[in-house]
Amino acid sequence: MRTVELGSVATIERKGVDPLAVPPETLYIGLEHIERGGRIIGHDTVAGAELASTKFQFSPDHVLFGKLRPNLGKVCRPNFTGVCSTDILPIRPGKDLDRNYLAYYLGQPSMVEFAASRTSGANLPRLSPTVLATFPVPLPPLPEQHRIAAILDHADALRAKRRQVLAHLDSLSQSIFHDMFGDLHGGRWERVPFGELVPRVDNGTSPNCEARPAASDEWAVLKLGAVTYGYFRPEENKAYLGDLGNMDSNEVRSGDVLMTRKNTRELVGAVALVDEVRPHLLLPDLIFRLHLDGSRLDRRYFQALMMNPQKRPSVRDLSSGSASSMPNISKARLAKLPLELPPLALQREFAARVDLIGGQRARVEAASAVDDMLFASLQSRAFRGDL
Structure with missing residues (x-):
C-alpha cells in the first residue's frame, strides 16, 4: 500500500x-x-x-x-x-x-x-500544523478507503450504543440528585464554607515520567485524565522509573476523593472517587487529595454536588491563570467556596441510591472497554491492509 x-x-x-x-x-x-x-x-x-x-x-x-x-x-x-x-x-x-x-x-x-x-x-x-502535514x-484506492470507513462506521455505531447506556445512567444520577435536593440556588440548604467541611487538602508531585502507561508492577503518576470526567480512571497514568524517595506518601488509596486543581476552564475542579485502586499509583502536583469531615459530608454526595451543572460555574470561577497557562484553583480560594449541606442522613440516602447505579455503570463500562480494544484492533488491521 x-x-x-x-x-x-x-x-x-x-x-x-x-x-x-x-x-x-x-x-x-x-x-x-x-x-x-x-x-x-x-x-x-x-x-x-x-x-x-x-x-x-x-x-x-x-x-x-x-x-x-x-x-x-x-x-x-x-x-x-x-x-x-x-x-x-x-x-x-x-x-x-x-x-x-x-x-x-x-x-x-x-x-x-x-x-x-x-x-x-x-x-x-501542542502539535504544529507543519509537523501534522x-x-x-x-x-489505498478510494473505493478501498470507502470500504474501510464503512466497516469502521458500523463497528463504531455498536460502540455508540454502549456509550448511550452510560450517558443514560449518568443522567439518572443527576436526576436523583435534583429530585432529592432540588434547585441549589433556592436557599433550601445551609451553605457552609468548603474549608470547614474539607479541613485538609493535599497534592502530590510531578516528577519526570515515561511517555507510556505503567506496567502493572511499575510505579506510575496519574494524569489529569484520571479524574477529569468525574470517574476515576487509573489507566490514565505515566510510568515512573526514578527514585521514589518520600513520594510513597502520595500513593493513591481506596476511599480517596480526588480533584483536579489545574485544567482547561471547562474541566478544572473535576472530582472523582477512588473505590478500588491497584498499588503504586501516585498523585501528581495537579490533583488534590481531599480529606472530608465524614461526620458532616458524605463523599458521594460531595462528588455529585461538585460535578452538578448548577455548581460547576462557581467551581470554575475559582480558577485563575494567564492566557499562556492552564487555569489553576488555589487552596485559599477553594476554602471559601460555599457548599450546600443537607442533613447527613439525606446525603447517605442519595449515596445508597447512586451506588446501585454505580454497579450497573461499572459493568457497562467494562464492556465498553472491551469494545474499545476490539475497535482499536480493527483499526490497526484496516490501516495495515488486512481487512
Missing part, C-alpha cells in the same frame, strides 16, 4: 476569521466540545461563547484535529458549518482522500500516540 505525507493529499486550513464578522448564531466548537476519542458532545454559538479572538472556519468537508494535548485524540467529523478554537486544526481532504477514512486513521490509538510524541511545549503541549498516511 502506498504511503504519502498528509500535506500532499489534504490541506490544513488556518484562515482566521473575526468572530464579530460572522452571524452571532454561527455555531462554535472548542476543545471542551470534543470528547476524548473524537465524539462531538456539544457546541456553542459565537454570541453565547462571547468570542473575541480570531477563530478558524470549518464545514462538513473537514476533519477537525485538536492540536493542544493531542494525546487526548480529539479528532472529529463535524456535520455542520461553524467556527472553532485555533487549538483545533481544520483539515480538508483532497480528491484522493476520503474524509471518514482520514478521521479514523488519525484517531486510532497508534496515531494519537505518534502525535503526542511530536508536540512542543511542556505545560501546554508530514504525518504518513497509507493511501
